[in-house]
């Protein structure tokens with residue numbers, strides 16, 4: 015299994031370190047890296063299991079980029095050639111014509127020794143990978159792809175709130191998004207305990223922050239909420255058991271659980287989540303921490319659809335904008351993955 019970053023400490027005895035994205039070209043309005051924003055030119059390759067890729071799936075939908083940036087969904091279970099298109103007819107991505115995402119990496123740089131990761135944006139005409147820079151992709155969707163935003167698209171990274179959004183996202187990244195991985199892939203007791211404590215200390219602080227405000231920054235959904243959501247939605251399904259972040263479940267944090275349900279029930283969030291892909295990926299792929307590959311039956315997902323009452327805090331989910339329309343035909347999450 016070539017698990018970029020993730021696999022390292024699952025098999026060795028080194029502290030978990032997330033690898034940096036190697037391909038960091040940006041797709042911009044002015045095309046300064048050679049990749050101008052253009053309708054129909056690029057393909058976003060994701061796994062619905064992956065929290066970093068799921069950010070991109072959510073913002074693409076909230077911003078209406080689904081009309082101009084097509085979506086490839088990889089099999090949640092990689093093989094030794096990494097992400098593959100075995101969910102598609104003949105095991106080939108119908109647009110790129112490839113069987114493995116690694117083929118797009120090879121077209122970009124022959125013999126690249128690093129791992130193949132999602133999210134990835136691929137240039138359709140040449141079949142070359144453009145970027146796998148998961149920290150940058152969604153910020154560029156919000157700020158560079160504006161010409162292709164739908165009418166009523168929300169402002170996910172508004173200039174006036176950027177400092178605060180960046181500050182919140184940095185803490186969420188360190189202790190929550192990546193904190194659960196540090197705990198899950200720890201190979202020393204002390205390393206695990208430190209990471210697990212960071213996770214729960216930060217979740218407590220976020221609970222306090224969200225007790226009286228509907229969203230993390232300002233009164234509308236921003237990139238910060240997307241990034242916290244993608245970890246929270248996986249918490250009880252995989253991080254609590256598989257990654258041993260089990261001091262409390264998400265459902266035992268009243269504020270965070272209501273916040274997560276509120277977002278889940280907001281168009282563009284829950285309709286992108288596939289719990290089946292999430293569970294199968296984590297439990298079957300990380301054989302270093304789950305050697306049997308057995309996927310647990312739980313947890314019960316029905317709570318995701320229950321009332322959250324967060325609207326009583328006010329807030330305007332889409333600011334001056336509007337919710338996105340229905341999921342595009344062919345991109346619906348199969349019943350097996352939904353609550």
Ligand SMILES: N[C@@H](CCC(=O)N[C@@H](CS)C(=O)NCC(=O)O)C(=O)O
Nearest residue numbers: 016017018033034035064066131132
């Ligand atoms: N470290 C990744 C960040 C994204 C990431 O870790 N994605 C995971 C999936 S959640 C991945 O594709 N890992 C490679 C693998 O599992 O083969 C990068 O270098 O861009």
